[in-house]
Amino acid sequence: MKALLEFLGLIALVQGGMGLLHEFTDWKIGFVQRIDLLDGLEVYASITLVVLACALFAVAERRRPD
Template identity: 70%
Template sequence: MKQVLELIGFIALVQGVLGLVHEFTRWHVGLVQRLGFLDGYEVYASITLVVLAFALFAAAESRGSG
């Protein structure tokens, strides 16, 4: 379970960072800007993904080595 949480956290962190990179540099990377229902809220969604990633890392750490 710990590895699953870490994997999901890593994916959320990468997508959140790529979303922020897209917003500030206009590189066409990441998944956040491709989702139509997030139009206009890409920065908020990217920040939320980064925060979610850290929460998942904390949850994985509290699970122990199981």
């Protein structure tokens, strides 16, 4: 379970970082900008993904190894 939480945290961190990179450099990378529901809210969604990644890493750190 710890490895799964770390993997999900890594995915969330990478996608959040790529979403922020897309917003500030206009590179066409990441998954957040492809979701039409989040049109205009991409920065907030990317920041939320980064915070979620930190939370997942914290939960994974507190769990015992499997």
